[in-house]
Amino acid sequence: YVWPSPQLDALEAIRWDQADRFGGLASFILPCDFYTFGDGTGRANTADWIRTAYHDMATHNVEDGTGGLDASIRFAEEQQRGENVGNGFQNTVEVFVSQATRYVSIADLVALGLITSVETCGGPIVPFRGGRIDAGEPNKPGVPEPQQDLDAHIASFARQGFTQTEMIGLVACGHSFGGVAHAEFPQSVPELHDSNNTESVQHFDTTFGHFDNNVATEYMSGTTQNPLVVGANDTTNSDKRIFGSDGNVTMKSFADSPEAFASRCATLLARMVDTVPNGVQLTEVIEPLPIKPSRVELILDGDALKLSGFVRLFNQSSDATRSVAIQLEDHSGKQSEKFPMSADRISETLGGRVTSAWYAFNHSDSGAPALSIDPAAGITKMRFIVNGKMEDQGGVGFAVQDSVVFSTSSCTTSNNPLKGRFDVAVRNGVNPARVYLEQEVRDDVDRIVVKEIDLTPSTQSVAAGSSYSLWSIEVTEFDSYTIGAEIDGTKISTWDSHSIFELSPCTPKRRSARFLS
Ligand code: HEM
Numbered sequence: 022y023v024w025p026s027p028q029l030d031a032l033e034a035i036r037w038d039q040a041d042r043f044g045g046l047a048s049f050i051l052p053c054d055f056y057t058f059g060d061g062t063g064r065a066n067t068a069d070w071i072r073t074a075y076h077d078m079a080t081h082n083v084e085d086g087t088g089g090l091d092a093s094i095r096f097a098e099e100q101q102r103g104e105n106v107g108n109g110f111q112n113t114v115e116v117f118v119s120q121a122t123r124y125v126s127i128a129d130l131v132a133l134g135l136i137t138s139v140e141t142c143g144g145p146i147v148p149f150r151g152g153r154i155d156a157g158e159p160n161k162p163g164v165p166e167p168q169q170d171l172d173a174h175i176a177s178f179a180r181q182g183f184t185q186t187e188m189i190g191l192v193a194c195g196h197s198f199g200g201v202a203h204a205e206f207p208q209s210v211p212e213l214h215d216s217n218n219t220e221s222v223q224h225f226d227t228t229f230g231h232f233d234n235n236v237a238t239e240y241m242s243g244t245t246q247n248p249l250v251v252g253a254n255d256t257t258n259s260d261k262r263i264f265g266s267d268g269n270v271t272m273k274s275f276a277d278s279p280e281a282f283a284s285r286c287a288t289l290l291a292r293m294v295d296t297v298p299n300g301v302q303l304t305e306v307i308e309p310l311p312i313k314p315s316r317v318e319l320i321l322d323g324d325a326l327k328l329s330g331f332v333r334l335f336n337q338s339s340d341a342t343r344s345v346a347i348q349l350e351d352h353s354g355k356q357s358e359k360f361p362m363s364a365d366r367i368s369e370t371l372g373g374r375v376t377s378a379w380y381a382f383n384h385s386d387s388g389a390p391a392l393s394i395d396p397a398a399g400i401t402k403m404r405f406i407v408n409g410k411m412e413d414q415g416g417v418g419f420a421v422q423d424s425v426v427f428s429t430s431s432c433t434t435s436n437n438p439l440k441g442r443f444d445v446a447v448r449n450g451v452n453p454a455r456v457y458l459e460q461e462v463r464d465d466v467d468r469i470v471v472k473e474i475d476l477t478p479s480t481q482s483v484a485a486g487s488s489y490s491l492w493s494i495e496v497t498e499f500d501s502y503t504i505g506a507e508i509d510g511t512k513i514s515t516w517d518s519h520s521i522f523e524l525s526p527c528t529p530k531r532r533s534a535r536f537l538s
Pocket residue numbers: 064065067068069071072075106107109165166167168174191192194195196198199200201202203205206222259263
């Protein structure tokens with residue numbers, strides 16, 4: 022895709038920047054046997070995340086298109102069902118609800134949780150599409166349980182959209198992680214009295230926090246301790262019945278080739294997380310952008326526009342000899358000089374198999390001053406020059422909108438209670454139908470909704486060379502706001518968000534200059 026595209030940019034970032042200083046889902050699961058709830062050992066967040074994705078999806082019905090991966094597993098009613106025993110779902114859901122944004126749904130995070138776990142902990146790359154929609158209510162029951170017989174499991178997977186061979190694959194791929202807990206399944210797993218496994222989780226294979234084909238090799242060699250294969254109670258030995266249901270043909274192929282197992286799992290797990298209710302339109306597979314601007318902020322600061330941000334060079338390592346520069350184009354089509362950018366950081370993804378090199382164009386987080394732009398000339402696009410090579414999305418450039426930007430003339434009007442005035446600078450000649458603050462709020466079932474708070478148009482033209490006019494609004498809530506506008510029927514939105522806490526007191530002089538002159 023062509024940058025910018027707010028939703029795809031956000032999905033691309035959370036999908037490909039798995040471990041970065043500004044966040045990243047891998048920080049919740051590293052090291053791969055890391056477990057958040059309590060201080061017990063033997064469990065891992067990765068296993069909870071993978072199981073959660075399956076249990077969320079397993080309500081799908083291919084016939085009527087209901088159910089599927091839609092984060093309905095977050096509802097207490099689903100978690101209380103016998104088919105969803107254990108606190109692993111709540112352990113998982115708490116993280117994903119906190120990470121959701123207007124662009125990345127809780128359900129997309131459920132899918133990404135599985136993908137990030139598999140990719141961070143030794144597994145293959147699993148293609149990811151975004152755009153899942155969070156359910157407003159629980160789905161019908163439908164997750165298979167270990168005491169059901171083989172016919173019931175075949176029928177259950179068929180209802181979810183998978184054949185018997187695919188069922189064997191999915192169960193083996195999932196059960197490469199984690200195990201069965203004594204607390205939830207005392208009839209299958211005894212108390213283990215193991216100081217390295219205080220949660221008494223009998224693992225499906227000897228590498229419970231790592232993706233590999235040991236679940237198959239140990240099964241084929243007869244050394245497996247998988248409690249759903251060799252459990253004392255044969256009624257709950259569902260993996261034994263499922264794995265053996267085709268005379269071990271599929272499991273043998275997995276045991277014979279780690280590569281075949283990994284590639285089969287990549288395909289099946291992608292299909293699993295793409296199993297969504299009818300009507301949900303997923304995006305294309307999100308591939309990494311080789312050159313990607315990030316956290317791009319443009320604000321009006323007195324009589325200059327200030328531009329700052331980062332650019333990420335995907336799949337590049339640290340290189341002191343690399344030169345990276347930025348060039349700006351203004352409204353008249355004129356190119357600026359090439360400003361050198363400073364190396365910022367190296368981030369990791371895919372469990373460290375891929376690194377990315379980040380460069381700053383004077384972001385506030387990088388400590389250097391922002392690039393100054395004459396407001397009259399404005400800015401339309403950026404280009405990057407890496408070791409002398411022009412990077413501009415095949416000539417398109419990286420578009421930057423300067424129509425509606427935050428103005429640093431925003432200030433606090435009262436200390437107690439804290440109140441502020443947000444000034445939004447609107448480029449003269451743009452004539453937006455509306456300008457508003459955007460506030461991300463949650464509805465009563467935790468879905469993010471964007472509340473739009475309209476600003477009143479300015480009657481005064483202020484700021485540098487009268488290129489911009491200020492629209493203002495009083496803010497009293499302690500929240501962060503991005504700025505949105507409707508221009509020629511299209512909605513735009515700034516990346517940068519602002520809160521009352523970053524403002525300084527309004528001075529009488531500035532106020533009189535703005536409103537009385
Ligand atoms: C017939 C199908 C399946 C049955 C009967 C089944 C059964 C179970 C049972 C009984 C547990 C133990 C849960 C606990 O101790 O709380 C478990 C754990 C797990 N299952 Fe499955 N499962 C099935 C399919 C799958 C699939 C398709 C996946 C993913 C692709 C999956 C992923 C997992 C994971 C990762 C765990 C470990 C959870 C942890 O250690 O916290 N399962 N499964």
